[in-house]
Amino acid sequence: MKNFFFIFYFVSIIFTLNAQNLNSSLPELTNSPFVESPFSSSKPPFQLYWKSKDGNFLLVNDKSSAIKKIKQYQLYYSFLDKPMKEMDFVSMPIHFNTKQPVQIKQLSPKNWLLQFVGLNEKIYQSAVSAYNAARWMEQFLDPPSSKLSLKDIVIPGSHDAGMSVLTATGGQQKGTINACNTLTQQISIDEQLNQGIRMFDLRVGMYNQMLYTKHAASDCMEDAIGGGYGERLKTVAVGLKKFLQVNSKEIVLISFSHFCEKEAPLQQLQDSLINWIGEDQIYKNTAVAIADVPLKHLSGKVILSFEIPNWNHSLFPRCDMNDTSTAFINFRRAYASTNDMKKLMQTEQDFFNKLQTGVSKNDIIRLDWQITQSADEASAVCNDFQDEKLNPIVNGAILLANMIRKNKSIIDHAKIANQQLPIKMNEWILNKTITNKNKPNIIYVDAAGAWVTDYCIYLMQSPLYSSN
Structure with missing residues (x-):
């Protein structure tokens, strides 16, 4: 991560009441230790998630999530109280990866500082600000x-x-x-x-x-x-x-x-x-x-x-x-x-x-x-669901071909x-x-x-x- 050009900044913006998105600086290395528990009672209006192997989204700062099978440790966020479908979760840049809880420190009503331990065991921080994507x-x-x-x-x-x-x-x-x-x-x-x-x-x-x-x-x-x-x-x-x-x-x-x-x-x-x-x-x-x-x-x-x-x-x-x-x-x-x-x-x-x-x-x-x-993908992928009258053996062969070729x-x-x-x-x-x-x-x-x-x-x- 140190090979990338990181810009660390804080943004002052006029916000509407229904902020829906996070504007984040890319993470930079920091020597600042976590100064409070990542399970702070002061909750921001958004929550962070991991994606599990079964396609579900698990709360990052939930102790029970640590024992479950995570598909990837890239972070997602959502402002919804009860996000349900995949599009309710927004992926953060791929640099936001951690296997551990994330500290979210409030700086002002609509600004926070994220601190997390990267996959290389070093501490990173990023400034995030809430904004309304529609405006x-x-x-x-x-x-x-x-x-x-x-x-x-x-x-x-x-x-x-x-x-x-x-x-x-x-x-x-x-x-x-x-x-x-x-x-x-x-x-x-x-x-x-x-x-x-x-x-x-x-x-x-x-x-x-x-x-x-x-x-x-x-x-x-x-x-x-x-x-x-x-x-x-x-x-x-x-x-x-x-x-x-x-x-x-x-x-x-x-x-x-x-x-x-x-x-x-x-x-x-x-x-x-x-x-x-x-x-x-x-x-x-x-x-x-x-x-x-x-x-x-x-x-x-x-x-x-x-x-x-x-x-x-x-x-x-x-x-x-x-x-x-x-x-x-x-x-x-x-x-x-x-x-x-x-x-x-x-x-x-x-x-x-x-x-x-x-x-x-x-x-x-x-x-x-x-x-x-590719031509193979365009002609074959999903065709096992295309025609219910198609011979099941043919359907199975198409599905197997998709899996082998990774279509x-x-x-x-x-x-x-x-x-x-x-x-x-x-x-x-x-x-x-x-x-x-x-x-x-x-x-x-x-x-x-x-x-x-x-x-x-x-x-x-x-x-x-x-x-x-």
């Missing part, structure tokens, strides 16, 4: 008065954001489609908004005469080998409108791509978005590049960007994904297209090195952190990759692979949630962003 931009950036632009900050982004549910399947071989090879997210866009996600990648298509988010290899579902439909777009848009009405200083960026005109007519799509969201909450663009738009002009708005060549529309500004572009927003990114973690890391490292020479005013730099299933779903891959993201980012910052000139503006992930919001806020308070 993190208001609390940390104050958009209505900010002269910063989206190029100066970093926000959490969601890949194939509407695919937390599989409403229906499509394509030439739709029988091969299941949750394991289609779902990229664990929670709905409405939940993602409340957990702090501010950039959403949406692909849309028509199913049963209604617009849905989708995930398919081709623009048109009928041309794809297979694909799936997720959340209904009206539900997403109406939820977004309500979110911005309640959280009137937040900013949301949406990119629409992979259009199939015969499946989702563009005019119908745009008319529907205006009707569902309302023009007053859609950003109306008059600028040439995103760098020219301060956050104060975006406060309380959603940017609905469309990836369409030679496109020009004030309510739906053009976005692109090229090395150079004249679009209002050009997402600079590198897609690794691999299920090999090392190849993903190398692809992203090469990408940031390439950007060292500088970027353009319309470039929004995106760290694409996705692990792609994983998209979400399983994401959980593994997401643990490594803060480690590599901090390493690249330390060795100058990432600098103020090429720093990411979007951390773009599968299985998005509060954990990536926590990390983006940590980054923004580091010198990489705070020097803006």
Whole structure:
């Protein structure tokens, strides 16, 4: 752990009453001894957990937890009195590992000091502060008065954001489609908004005469080998409108791509978005590049960007994904297209090195952190549950093949990759692979949630962003 760049800081913030998340500094070595019992009667509004081998979450400071089988000693937290489902528990960065109880020392009403014994038997400490993830931009950036632009900050982004549910399947071989090879997210866009996600990648298509988010290899579902439909777009848009009405200083960026005109007519799509969201909450663009738009002009708005060549529309500004572009927003990114973690890391490292020479005013730099299933995984994983009429021997053979080959779903891959993201980012910052000139503006992930919001806020308070 000593090889990483640790920043120890305390943050003073205006808090709302319903704080839901923890902003933490990465742990640093300390000589300070524990000055009080880790089983202090002064309880913070959050609790820390370990994950057991049976998938349950066990309280860290519960003596009975020490004798149970722990799957991993990485810490999780939850502000809920009775967390029930997996998404109620937020993983702390992978550096927070301990086999022993953690001391939580209160410093102020919303600030604490965590002290714990690491796996190397050394004592670490970290400052943590509570914040409301639904209003993190208001609390940390104050958009209505900010002269910063989206190029100066970093926000959490969601890949194939509407695919937390599989409403229906499509394509030439739709029988091969299941949750394991289609779902990229664990929670709905409405939940993602409340957990702090501010950039959403949406692909849309028509199913049963209604617009849905989708995930398919081709623009048109009928041309794809297979694909799936997720959340209904009206539900997403109406939820977004309500979110911005309640959280009137937040900013949301949406990119629409992979259009199939015969499946989702563009005019119908745009008319529907205006009707569902309302023009007053859609950003109306008059600028040439995103760098020219301060956050104060975006406060309380959603940017609905469309990836369409030679496109020009004030309510739906053009976005692109090229090395150079004249679009209002050009997402600079590198897609690794691999299920090999090392190849993903190398692809992203090469990408940031390439950007060292500088970027353009319309470039929004995106760290694409996705692990792609192999052909075997995409075609086989979970198929033992696909068809109840399938021969049990065949079902058993598929299940055995998945176990032997260690096939994983998209979400399983994401959980593994997401643990490594803060480690590599901090390493690249330390060795100058990432600098103020090429720093990411979007951390773009599968299985998005509060954990990536926590990390983006940590980054923004580091010198990489705070020097803006």
